[in-house]
Amino acid sequence: MIIEERRRQRLDLARIEADLAYFQARLELIGEPTSANQRAQRKLFKLLHEQVGIRLARTRAAGGDPREQRPGQDDDGTHGQPNATD
DSSP states (O other): OOOHHHHHHHHHHHHHHHHHHHHHHHHHOOOOOOOOHHHHHHHHHHHHHHHHHHHHHHHHHHHSSSGSSSOOOOTTTTOOOOOOOT
């Protein structure tokens, strides 16, 4: 049972790493945007790259299941947005 759990965690980490590499490659392919569409793509892929990187770092640090928390979702569920107590 423990072996299966560790195998699943390694696969989940590999998937996150693959997502991170994909977004990095897309950013490099876009380069310096020359159109509104490319600027929008660059903005989106940059945001996704950052959020997946955060998810990967948290997953590695916790040694836990990366599916427990969505990319961009803080521990308090605010998605990084300030709330009345911030």
